[in-house]
Amino acid sequence: MNSQLEKIKNEAIAAIGRARDENTLTQAEIRALGRKGALTEFLRDLGRLAPEQRRAAGEEGNALKKELESVITRRRAELQKIAASGLAEREWLDVTAPGRELPAGHLHLTTQAIREITSIFSRLGYNCVSYPEVEWDWYAFESLNMPKDHTARDEWETFFLSGPSHHKFGRLVLTPHTSSGQVREMERGELPIRMVNIAKCYRRQSDVNHLPMFHQFEGLLIDKNIAITHLKGTLDYFAREFFGAGRRTRLRPFHFRFTEPSFEIDVSCGVCGGTGESRGGRCRVCKQGWLELGGAGMVHPNVLRAGGVDPREWGGFAFGWGVERTRMMKSAANIDDIRVLYKNDARFLEQF
């Protein structure tokens, strides 16, 4: 073998043997096989040799290159193995220590409830809309078949606002229900209608069960050939999606001025399974096995007329209920004073 090659080989093998870690090994590799390495330069300088020596030296040089490469590969594997064997000890971590904290905020329970409800109805093709909270008497009451001085108005303990009345639409009120959006929606003049209107509502009340401001949900469908059976289908769909497959709904006769017939919607109680009895006694959560979800009904022809819709051609139904209450019913979260929802105590907000 060429003496020069011999020297290169011995030095390289020695260096590889001396290497105690991957870094030193890489340095040894670079010294022999790198761009300016000894063997690389030898092969580059072959051209200077006489043609008869050139071929043999070339073959020997290339063979050495292959040999060194394979020695290095083997040695690298050895070194990696050695390195790995002590790794568990050297780089031991307390894997149970807490992770690095990421910023984490919270969406309010009401926002979460609104999202759940709207997503269910959007699957049925309902659009989310938004209408005024400060509204004329006409939209809040009169157009909903509740003439002035009608006793039905007393059911809504309404906030009135100071300020001049409208010559046609009457006083300014804080909407006591989302139903005030019904006629506004019809006035857009686009039929058929499938809308959900979720908004803040206001009533003069404040106790453990009532908030002066709360959120109500209103669904309105106007189309041709609409019957009570369709309302039932829609509410059953909602109840199953929102509360779970095992829950049933029941429509009970009720009275609202803006729907006829009118219903109250009950959902079977999740605590007693709709039996009205739990642990040998009367269920504390429900009334005879049912929980009141909200109100519903077939839109009153007078309301359709007020919205410029011909009741001989079109019909529909509306339904609505309190968002907060519905969420409570689902989680069976025993919030004994509903006012905690809007007290904004961080210790409450961060629970959800």
Next chain:
Amino acid sequence: MNISVSYNWLKEFLRCKLPSEEFARRLSESGMGVERIERLGESLEQIVAATVAEVRPHPNADRLRIALVDAGKEVFEVVCGGVNLKAGIKVAFAKVGARVRWHGQGELIELKPAEIRGAKSFGMICAASEIGLQNFFPHAEREILDLSWLNAPNGTPLKQALGLDDQIFDIEVTTNRPDALSVIGLAREAAVILKTPFLWKPPSRPKKRAVSVFLSVSVAVAVRPFCPRYQAIVLDGVKVAPSPWWLQLRLLSAGIRPISNIVDITNYVMLEFGQPLHAFDYDRLEGKKIEVRTARAGEKIRALDGRDYELKPEMLVIADAKKPVAIAGVMGGEHSAVAEKTTRIVFESANFAPVSVRRTSRSLNLQSDSSLRFEKGLSTEGTAPAFLRAIELAEKIAGGKAAGKMADVRRGPYKPLTFDFDQVKTEEVIGVPVKTAEMKRILLALGFTLKKKGKIFSATVPWWRDHDIEDSRDLTEEVARVVGYHTLPSVLPAGVPPLRPPVPQLVLVDRLKTLLADAGATEIYSYSFVSEKMLEAVRVKGLAPIRLANPLSADFVAMRTNLAASMLEVAAQNQMERPAAAYFEVAKVYLPRGKGELPEERLDLIVACIGESADGREYYRVKGYLERLTAEWNIHLGLERPEDGERLFHPGRAAKILFNGEGAGAIGEIDAVVSRRFGLERRAALFTIPVDAILRAARPRAYRPIPAFPPVKRDVSFIVGVRKTYEEITTLLKGVTPLLTDYSLFDIYQGKGVPAGKKSLAFHLIFSAPDRTLAAQEADAALEKIIGQLKGKLGAEARR
């Protein structure tokens, strides 16, 4: 309004043997919602009527005695401490095995044979509260219950002896159905729903008979629209006494306290018929005259509740020749009330207009069973049957005899309402076919009369429904509900959903909330209305808020015009528990507009950061949220110092927010004076913008090719005067050379190593060219040029 009704009473008018739960379910499904069933006498097992045969002293105790109790087949020896215990009285006797509540307190406990201070005792002589009857015997709560008046053989179960073998339904009756706020009304409903005969018969007129002294009362109605009908009669020979037990029991189970037979009759008939009645002491009526008129200025009345009321001229009263004797439809007066010595009475059965009764009741803040019924709207035809029933009962249990003619003053003859009933339309609304025979059965049983009118029917409304049945659609509801909504199938509507794009603002808010919460802010919901104090604390110049005309409390007097006040209140409230926090709210503010216009309801976003350090960190934290959202919607964010600092903000730490160069909102640290108003002891910084500003400024993203050639990076610090801003430096920086394609600030430093009055801003600079790999020398040359410019224009000294 809820009504408590005895099942036994209902069954007087029904042929019905259903268990109470089943009855309640059927009624709820098709009529009125039964919310609760109370089982009377549930805890009266092993308790019997018994006579105290003999009383002996207790050998070892002064306060206790030994009673021998005759319970029919057996005689028991019982130790008893009741002070009113004496031989011969009839008592409620709890045998061993009965469940009682000791001294009316705690849980029910089963009685066992006992030895009390050396004497054996087999059972207990009970007080009303010990066996759950305190509501039925409110006067005798503590002592043992004296039932000597009870005509029941010894050993009779107490439940039967007292007629407590009954269930009481608590029923919610909707406001449109005052006819069903009565036993007869509910029994009629039940009969229709259960398809069983309705057994009620209208009372007949009292038999004419010779009257020794003819007594009459003259009735004049001055305000006919407020009093469409007034009936009155004088009854003589009345003996006022406690009512018989059966009548008392019915009142008690409906939650009404028995007073005396005449008063009890008026209440009993009201419960039975739904028609309020009143009884006057005839001898207390000045001039033997009844006038229905509005109150005169300055008139007062002491009502039956013992309180004095000042009457206003729009209020309707019943007056004698001199003074008001009752507030019409609301409450009678004390002066003319039936008392123990009364022997001659006037029964009133009248109809008052709902609007009038409602206004008077609201205005006096006085509600009664009577006013609650009248204000829902009763028929003028309801007065007569109730009137006759009251006379009949007064004769039967109080010895009263009609002493003169019945007065009946009415506005005019009664005209029943008539509406078309279309079976086809009804079926369309219900959604399934219903047999014509069944529809007819329902309407007839409810009291309608039907007449064929071509293909449809003409339906005449029974008088007791003349307020709630307003058109044909109401007839549809009657049929539908009795058929039963629970029997109908569930079907999803088949129509094509309307094609309408989602409302952009709602979509944006949804995304916005998620983004802020994910970035560490907690969402709050605060009230739309605020207190005077909060209005004062954060005042928006030149903006008069919209005020509530009838606020509930001083906490809520006006609609808010900004979200900052509520936010600072929340921050202050949580500062002890959460000294460092970030909150946000998306809510409307209410800004007045011109006359005849609704206010502008502007949806605003507010984000606030709270912390303890005074070095401006909260400002930068909250600005981080602002930058996060401008990046999300690809908005160019600019900040400008406000011309005259808003009172809300720290004078040196506030800015106007510009979106793509246009004013969008404000950001800043809260001024210490403002913080103090909220008791906020920490630093707070916030920004607020209308949500629509984001919507308007949002820009679509354009594709930029990924650079094909590697960039060259250089770090450099500029040392400048402390009042020089980041924006001044970067504005210059950007304009020097196109080879500078990106930069970012990584440190601001002031202190050791930097001269006094100066600060150091350290940047990463990125140089690149679109068409080639930039050589190091080119980048260095570009950097030199930048350094030169900054030195020249800002006096910046560069350190590499």
